[in-house]
Amino acid sequence: MTINLIATEAINTPANAEFEGKNTLNQTFPPRGTLPLVQAHDLAMTFDVSAPWLNRVLERKPKVLLHAVDGVSFEIEKGKTLALVGESGCGKSTVARLLVGLHQPTRGGLTFDGQDAHAAFKTPEGLK
Numbered sequence: 622m623t624i625n626l627i628a629t630e631a632i633n634t635p636a637n638a639e640f641e642g643k644n645t646l647n648q649t650f651p652p653r654g655t656l657p658l659v660q661a662h663d664l665a666m667t668f669d670v671s672a673p674w675l676n677r678v679l680e681r682k683p684k685v686l687l688h689a690v691d692g693v694s695f696e697i698e699k700g701k702t703l704a705l706v707g708e709s710g711c712g713k714s715t716v717a718r719l720l721v722g723l724h725q726p727t728r729g730g731l732t733f734d735g736q737d738a739h740a741a742f743k744t745p746e747g748l749k
Contacts, residue, residue, distance in 0.1 A: 665728035
């Protein structure tokens with residue numbers, strides 16, 4: 622299963638200097654060096670769906686892990702919209718929950734306006 626990320630405008634610009642600030646559709650981009658409003662890098666979320674510990678010990682069953690999201694990366698520029706599209710059960714809701722701080726990612730990071738979003742969720746100022 623895959624998650625497709627659809628931006629209202631393309632995010633990548635060509636490496637060729639003569640096209641600086643424009644993509645192949647002649648859309649204008651902010652100057653290089655500006656930080657995206659939201660950056661997700663290599664987000665992963667694994668859930669433990671094992672039976673309770675005592676049941677596993679008595680029945681000699683291993684721990685069972687569900688890899689809901691693995692390796693999701695994207696950037697959202699200020700003023701842009703990003704659509705998260707995919708099959709049922711592919712992890713769209715899990716990515717959304719990671720973005721708003723309902724889950725702590727197993728791996729990866731999330732920044733909002735240049736600050737670590739998950740660190741901000743843990744502070745008293747971030748809980749307001």
